[in-house]
Amino acid sequence: MIVITGGAGFIGSAMLWELNKHGTTDIIVVDDLGSTATGKWKNLSGLSFTDFIHKNEFISWLADNRLPEISTVIHMGAISATTETDASLLMANNYNYSKELAMLCASRKIRFIYASSAATYGDGRRGYNDEEENLKRLRPLNMYGYSKQLFDLWALKTGILKQAVGLKFFNVFGPNEYHKTDMCSVVFKAFQQIKETGTVQLFESHRDDYPHGEQMRDFIYVKDCTALISWLIENQTIHGVFNVGTGQARSFNDLVKATFSALGLESKIQYTPMPETLRDKYQYFTQAEISKLRSYGYTQPLTSLEEGVKDYVNNYLDSDSPYFDNQNP
Numbered sequence: 001m002i003v004i005t006g007g008a009g010f011i012g013s014a015m016l017w018e019l020n021k022h023g024t025t026d027i028i029v030v031d032d033l034g035s036t037a038t039g040k041w042k043n044l045s046g047l048s049f050t051d052f053i054h055k056n057e058f059i060s061w062l063a064d065n066r067l068p069e070i071s072t073v074i075h076m077g078a079i080s081a082t083t084e085t086d087a088s089l090l091m092a093n094n095y096n097y098s099k100e101l102a103m104l105c106a107s108r109k110i111r112f113i114y115a116s117s118a119a120t121y122g123d124g125r126r127g128y129n130d131e132e133e134n135l136k137r138l139r140p141l142n143m144y145g146y147s148k149q150l151f152d153l154w155a156l157k158t159g160i161l162k163q164a165v166g167l168k169f170f171n172v173f174g175p176n177e178y179h180k181t182d183m184c185s186v187v188f189k190a191f192q193q194i195k196e197t198g199t200v201q202l203f204e205s206h207r208d209d210y211p212h213g214e215q216m217r218d219f220i221y222v223k224d225c226t227a228l229i230s231w232l233i234e235n236q237t238i239h240g241v242f243n244v245g246t247g248q249a250r251s252f253n254d255l256v257k258a259t260f261s262a263l264g265l266e267s268k269i270q271y272t273p274m275p276e277t278l279r280d281k282y283q284y285f286t287q288a289e290i291s292k293l294r295s296y297g298y299t300q301p302l303t304s305l306e307e308g309v310k311d312y313v314n315n316y317l318d319s320d321s322p323y324f325d326n327q328n329p
Helices: 010-021 055-063 087-107 132-137 143-158 178-183 186-197 222-234 252-262 291-295 305-317
Strands: 002-005 027-031 051-054 072-075 111-117 164-169 171-173 200-203 219-221 240-244 269-272
Touching (some): 010 222, 051 055, 087 143, 111 143, 219 222, 240 291
Parallel strands (some): 164 240, 171 219, 200 269
């Protein structure tokens, strides 16, 4: 039995699809679906799993041995908004809940794979090295990133990382992210703007060394993320913290141009001032160092930006089947 927390969310539901694709359906989904207005439940429709448990019940059920034997917990559940200002809420969900779950998994020798974040790297001045000795040097720019860093440090200090895997996701895009509203990827937002106005708006740069739209990110397609997690499930002896990115930074201009290209259109981009509240917390450059992951034997090729955007746009956003399901490869 495999458990996916945040299983109705973006990466969680994509992981459910990945497991189904390989014939695995013995899965428990843990989440909070919220109201029907978010439509988050649609991420589960068309996918196969054994049971659904509310996130507030899961830890007590696991502690009381009320669940079948579990081999792996894929812990994707979290508050993922980098703009969240309720520090106590972030600590309760991203830190304390994760600690309880990690300790229970360790005591029962359950494989524990959890989501960290590239937001832990802050402005990048301390690099993007995922070696464990570098974790203490990081200075996140927002409370979300700090909550994730605190858990990384706790897992390192307590020895949890000797049997668990933390994944520092960089800028992930792909199907099933629509419910994230403002936190949706620029691909999703660009597609919507193109359909509505024919033009995409990007933030101006407020640094002389970056032209408008040339702020850079390591964009990774969600299918590459789920393929990696699937590999980690099969390779139980691997543990530690790993970056999850392509290892190649690309500009927002590149991303938007790829979206226009996937639709067969000429690019039309407008640049607007960045809100004052974001300027001192904005990352102008991120690029995952993935040599550590490769050294552990992960050799699968990663999807290029253009290929990922094309698949996402043509086979999901601009189609009648926008969600992952058992009939959509």
